[in-house]
Amino acid sequence: MTVNLPDSFHRVSPKDADRIRFFTADGAGVLSCEYAFANLMAWGERYQLACREQDQRLWIFGASADFLYYPLGAPVSPRHLHAASLDLRQQGFSGRLALIPVDYYDRHREELDAWFTWQSSPDYFEYVYRTDDLADLSGQKLSPKRNLINQFLREHPDWASRELDPAADKAAVLHIADVWAQNKTDDIEHVRDDLQALSAAFDCWVEAGFLGTVLTVQGCLVAFALYSMLTAKMADVHFEKALSTCKGAAQMINRETARRLRGKAEWINREQDLGVPGLRQAKLSYAPEHLIKIGLLYPRPN
DSSP, X not given: OOOOOOTTOEEOOGGGHHHHHHHHTTOTTOOOGGGOHHHHHHTHHHXXXXXXXXXXXXXXXXXXXXXXXXXXXXXXXXXXXXXXXXXHHHXXXXXXXXEEEHHHHHHTHHHHHHHEEEEEOGGGOEEEEEHHHHHHOOSGGGHHHHHHHHHHHHHOTTEEEEEOOHHHHHHHHHHHHHHXXXXXXXXXXXXXXXXXXXXXXXHTHHHHTOEEEEEEETTEXXXXXXXXXXXXXXXXXXXXXXXXXSTTHHHHHHHHHHHHHTTTOSEEEOOOOTTOHHHHHHHHTTOOSXXXXXXXXXXXXX
């Protein structure tokens, strides 16, 4: 698929890895998963993602949705955002801006409201957890997770977890994802996109910096997780699936991934719930340390 791009933008490719990671490295525990180089690669075809570096800032543009991401790098003023939006509109694009931090909007509300209409995006808030919390599952709030894990351990004494091998495990991972997809009866478009992005992740595994964990029973895969380092201190879990017929496997792969990341990442970003009630409940049930809250800016008519 080929779409028009704004002036000086180019499609994200492996050649951009070092520069994009330069801009994301200092994001600590508050950077949106949408900037993860692994996500930009895996979802790049679906959303026609493009980038440019200008004035010590990294700009990302999603051509299929026609949104410009809030830039990384040098501080940006509302006037900068207005100028970038206006430039896009003059080129025939919408000039809409995405991934605007809620606290940024709150600080600059009066000036931004003169040029834009604000829309909060709670379905796209991101759930961030302390790695140690997910690895240990301590406390009363997380006792249901420990109970499910204990049931899994009793029923499957021959379980194991290990690093995902992209060559050897690809077929089994995609099979688990296909089984998951077959059990989905709503939001079919997102399910299809998720499968496409997962497959794309294997095609750019090394370049994108993907890593993974698999859970096995009697040597057969029952769950998997794909993740990458989003910042120097935060990992991002991009894909995670478990066979629903294997009770406790979902909780086990979550725990085992956190244990694999312990000492490497202080935080784990488990991305958004997309407004799916069950997914929101599941993410909240792990007691996130904080949410990354973002919104959209729509240009007001001239």
